[in-house]
Amino acid sequence: MSGGDATPEAAEEGRRPLRTDLRPIVEAVREADAVAFVAVGDRFDDDLRYLTRFSGPDRPYALVVVPDEPVGRAVLCAPALFREQAEREFVAAARASAGEATADSTDDADTGYHDGVAREVRTESVGDHAGERAAAVVDDLVDGASAAAEGDGPTVLAPASIPHDAAVYLERAGNDLASTDAVTDARTRKTPAEVDRLRRVQRAAVAGMARAEAVLAESGVTDTADEKSKGDRRPPLRWADEPLTTERLRREVNQVLAARGVRDAGNTVIGAGPSAADLHYVGDDPIRPGETVLLDISPRGPDGYYGDVTRTFVVDGDGGWERRAYVAVEAAREAALDEIEPGVPAKTVHGEAAAELAAYGFDPNAGEGEAGFTHGTGHGVGVSLHEGPSLSGAGELRPGHVVTVEPGVYDPEIGGVRLEDLIVVTDEGYEILAEYPFGIVPEKRPNAR
Known part of the structure; x- marks a missing residue:
């Protein structure tokens, strides 16, 4: 049952930048009737490194993922000094290559990303806490009227390891936090x-x-x-x-x-x-x-x-x-x-x-x-x-x-x-x-x- 060298297909994959399929995160948000997924950490946070393929810095930054048509949308809140790196590792590396079929390829819509999840980098409000910046992005991207039952705050999913201070900022902004194993589950099966x-x-x-x-x-x-x-x-x-x-x-x-x-x-x-x-x-x-x-x-x-x-x-x-x-x-x-x-x-x-x-x-x-x-x-x-x-x-x-x-x-x-x-x-x-x-x-x- 033991194998030898990698197949030609695997070798070709190995020459490409690593990229993560964010569709399971989008699906977890939808299944939980939530409005967004938020992860906050730094370069030493393995969940965030896996989700973004962004390798810096050593101070907190945030990722926000929301359902969108046709698949989803992801925003990386990066420090301004790291914008070029973030654009290269998080955005450009996730773009579909020429001739590559994408998850959202249809006659009327194609984001151009390998998994159909559109990506962007935001560097505004860099002096604010990463949790505060994430809350602002959630507020900007989500229609609160469709978020949850009247009188309740919208639900935001987050890994159990989200820093306490980041969770406080998200809750102060009116969100209800719920823990998810979506990232852990996604990481178990390797591409x-x-x-x-x-x-x-x-x-x-x-x-x-x-x-x-x-x-x-x-x-x-x-x-x-x-x-x-x-x-x-x-x-x-x-x-x-x-x-x-x-x-x-x-x-x-x-x-x-x-x-x-x-x-x-x-x-x-x-x-x-x-x-x-x-x-x-x-x-x-x-x-x-x-x-x-x-x-x-x-x-x-x-x-x-x-x-x-x-x-x-x-x-x-x-x-x-x-x-x-x-x-x-x-x-x-x-x-x-x-x-x-x-x-x-x-x-x-x-x-x-x-x-x-x-x-x-x-x-x-x-x-x-x-x-x-x-x-x-x-x-x-x-x-x-x-x-x-x-x-x-x-x-x-x-x-x-x-x-x-x-x-x-x-x-x-x-x-x-x-x-x-x-x-x-x-x-x-x-x-x-x-x-x-x-x-x-x-x-x-x-x-x-």
Whole structure:
């Protein structure tokens, strides 16, 4: 069920600017009998980044979407200094290309936008709060007489994460706010262009993994037979004439990521020995022979999309706990992948992985800090590193879902083993976005520099 290179159609999509179909937002407004949808945030707000494809600034701005004929209308309230960028990323990038069919193509109406939702940028009243500007746009675009029952304010939909102060401005303007999951739902299913971005970042993550594995393969064991027999923790590995630590290895990985045009975003997690049982370890530990080295690499690409890959290695191991754990996690990964296809309940994937780990004697329901499987089997990845769907949550898998498959087992006193790949659900099953070999003993791979 695993696939290879992108199709020509996907490659063509990948050359176009990313753009978001706003029709589900328009439809959510109509279904709720609301008058508008409003989102307020800054460049770090993933919902707003997804909706607008606008990548700045670091102070609040707003998006207003209203139903209109034939489809809808969207207004981005941007700072004046960012108008040119907003026009390019939000408006121009969403225009239909020559010969491209649009969502509203009719004999008498065609907005010229790929989804039929007309877009514009407004920069007036830039000194006002973004919520205040959004309220003014709603008032300008909406006919209040048709908004709601007499005596009630018009309903405006917003993500649950809308800032409190923005919500206050909208309510002071006479609007009734209602929360919507429309953005969350839309983000779960990726377009071919989004999958292309995710694949590119994942390939960079895999290149970083190859570099880390090569460093481990090149590292030397310095302890003597007497020291090895004592049972204490052994001296650290040595690489390039210095003791090897998780921070040194992290720097090697991050150099490769930077060379590939992606940012590590503080997400290069490397643990060794007991710290490998810490799911998010970014500290500095010696890397010792015989202990698990867990590498979880999750860079972010220039379009905001993440990669996510994990492997575990042991240099000069003795085939004890770490070998048994590795075999169990490999089996759990295969069991999880065997379940992935459209229509399968997401919880089924987690259940099969957990059952396989239990068959190998590991606690499939361990709590944080306990020995065993302490997390879900996978999560969605997109413009957020963790987004829907969850493989331990409700709902069924659908084509376009991009999720991690990452079973793992941990013992806080010994270490941890996790194996993780990023897959997209397809009509037939799934595709691994960037494959990487398995093996507990590190090797020098061909694509490692």
